[in-house]
Amino acid sequence: MGITTDGAPSLRECEQWVADNWWSVLLACAILVPVAMTVFNFFESPFYIHEDSALFQHGGWYIGQGAALYVDIWDLKPPLIYAVTTVLAFLSFGNMAALHVLGVTAAVAAVSGGVVCLGLVVHRLTDDGVASVVAAVSMFGLTSVYAFPYAGIRPKYFAFLCAAGALLCAVDDRHLASGAAAALSAGFWQLGGGIAVLVVAMALQREGLEAAGRTVAGGVAVAAVTVLPFVLTGTGTALFVEAVIAPLYGVERYTVPGRILTFVVQLGYGALLVPLAAYGWWRGASTDLSRYGWVAAGGVTYLFQIFLEFQGAIEMILVYLFVALGIGVLVAEMPTPSHRVLVAGCVLLFVVTAPAWHNGTVAPLKEETVDLQNDFDVPDHASIPPDPEGVPSMQTIYWEKLKPDICHYRLGDKQKYFMAATNGTLDKAECGQWPFEETPST
Numbered sequence: 001m002g003i004t005t006d007g008a009p010s011l012r013e014c015e016q017w018v019a020d021n022w023w024s025v026l027l028a029c030a031i032l033v034p035v036a037m038t039v040f041n042f043f044e045s046p047f048y049i050h051e052d053s054a055l056f057q058h059g060g061w062y063i064g065q066g067a068a069l070y071v072d073i074w075d076l077k078p079p080l081i082y083a084v085t086t087v088l089a090f091l092s093f094g095n096m097a098a099l100h101v102l103g104v105t106a107a108v109a110a111v112s113g114g115v116v117c118l119g120l121v122v123h124r125l126t127d128d129g130v131a132s133v134v135a136a137v138s139m140f141g142l143t144s145v146y147a148f149p150y151a152g153i154r155p156k157y158f159a160f161l162c163a164a165g166a167l168l169c170a171v172d173d174r175h176l177a178s179g180a181a182a183a184l185s186a187g188f189w190q191l192g193g194g195i196a197v198l199v200v201a202m203a204l205q206r207e208g209l210e211a212a213g214r215t216v217a218g219g220v221a222v223a224a225v226t227v228l229p230f231v232l233t234g235t236g237t238a239l240f241v242e243a244v245i246a247p248l249y250g251v252e253r254y255t256v257p258g259r260i261l262t263f264v265v266q267l268g269y270g271a272l273l274v275p276l277a278a279y280g281w282w283r284g285a286s287t288d289l290s291r292y293g294w295v296a297a298g299g300v301t302y303l304f305q306i307f308l309e310f311q312g313a314i315e316m317i318l319v320y321l322f323v324a325l326g327i328g329v330l331v332a333e334m335p336t337p338s339h340r341v342l343v344a345g346c347v348l349l350f351v352v353t354a355p356a357w358h359n360g361t362v363a364p365l366k367e368e369t370v371d372l373q374n375d376f377d378v379p380d381h382a383s384i385p386p387d388p389e390g391v392p393s394m395q396t397i398y399w400e401k402l403k404p405d406i407c408h409y410r411l412g413d414k415q416k417y418f419m420a421a422t423n424g425t426l427d428k429a430e431c432g433q434w435p436f437e438e439t440p441s442t
Contacts, residue, residue, distance in 0.1 A: 011341050015130055022119075022129025029136050030115035034108045034146040041150035042104065049100055053152020054398040055410045057103050060085025061094065061401065070230075070238035074407045074415060074431040076246040079226060079239065080187035081155035088153075096399055100152060107149035110157035115139050117164035118321060122328035124171045125291065130340065135328030138277075138347045139321070141270035143354050144314040159189035160317045167325075170199045175211045178203065179218030187226050190247055191309065191318060194301060202294050238432025245435070247309075249418045254307070258376030263306050265373050266313040268357025268366070272350045274303075276343065277323040280330030292329055298322045384416045388427045407431035 018025055049057070059073050063086045069079055085099075088106065092098035115136050123132040140146055149157065166181035178199045185192030196219050203211040230239045254262075264271045281299045284292030299322035309315055327347060334340040357363045391409060392402065408415060408426040419426055422435035 019129040026119040050151040051394040054394040058398045060089040103153035110161040114161040114164045126332035128332040131328045131332040135324045138327045139324045141273040142320040155188040159192045163195040170202045175214040176218040179215035183219035183222035261373035270354035277326030280326035284329035
């Protein structure tokens with residue numbers, strides 16, 4: 001790399017160095033950021049575990065003790081996260097501290113793998129190393145991606161990994177694998193189903209009906225393997241009730257301005273990446289619709305997720321997958337090196353300042369935005385029944401390896417609202433019953 005007269009490399013020389021070493025830089029960013037922040041947060045709050053992570057990790061252990069998912073454990077997430085935690089529980093030999101460390105490690109690995117796949121998708125599309133690195137870095141504008149794995153395993157990390165892998169397989173025209181990966185994403189989180197639809201459309205556009213058929217076949221195969229154990233054990237109805245019907249009841253009440261402001265409050269300065277990405281979606285689609293059209297379609301579609309499911313910043317992980325893709329396309333389509341550096345600089349600025357919104361004592365515009373959001377906010381649900389008496393916290397259930405007497409022991413708001421809406425009770429021993437008067441015909 002050339003050196004300027006004052007001994008410092010120029011911006012152009014830095015850009016060229018990144019372009020020449022993009023793969024190493026991509027790996028370094030994807031691995032070092034989540035690992036470093038997880039280690040730091042873990043030692044700041046040793047063995048802290050979030051309620052949801054405690055449910056997933058305890059559920060894995062509990063299944064190993066003979067519990068039945070959706071019968072002894074009520075949850076509205078698809079089953080694949082429990083397949084992972086059951087394996088991790090087996091590897092931990094029943095030690096819950098070891099299980100937590102394994103859960104954290106798996107979460108970090110899923111995040112890093114997803115960011116690497118994202119960078120590779122951008123490189124396949126653009127053949128631009130700088131664009132792939134900037135896209136990967138922009139993923140960290142969503143601070144939950146790297147700042148929260150220390151609190152335990154979450155299905156959304158794996159949905160992100162599988163979604164990015166599905167898109168990578170799709171642009172590589174590996175359609176069977178693309179469909180399988182997309183189905184895995186949906187098997188971790190229902191909203192991964194949008195990726196499945198997208199990769200089928202990509203296959204159809206790129207190589208026609210036969211390719212689309214292979215994509216569908218890959219997805220159907222994974223779905224069949226996922227659902228078959230529940231059908232064979234007679235818990236298929238329980239799976240359908242909790243992982244399909246219950247989420248439909250769980251959409252919170254909101255006002256449109258309130259939900260948009262909630263998005264800004266939850267993401268802080270990282271939300272400023274969305275307009276950049278939107279410009280990238282538009283610029284890519286207008287430049288080469290056949291190459292970049294799916295990026296815009298996926299981005300615009302997933303943005304509407306904020307009106308479906310949005311209980312926290314981590315809910316936006318698939319939205320930010322397309323935000324990052326849009327920014328990568330924007331960098332690649334910039335007409336001059338100075339424009340590319342400007343976009344990269346804006347991305348870096350928003351990513352670096354995003355944690356200040358959440359952690360800083362004073363963040364410009366934060367107080368005003370929160371106050372405005374409170375003005376438009378409404379309660380999430382019309383009515384939620386109280387918790388049954390004597391139910392311990394999820395952390396206590398996890399660390400003491402309890403086998404609860406009731407199946408409703410996580411007691412999340414969506415769960416309680418669904419039970420109230422279907423005239424159910426929270427203190428029953430087994431879950432999974434059909435909640436309506438008429439049982440579906442078999």
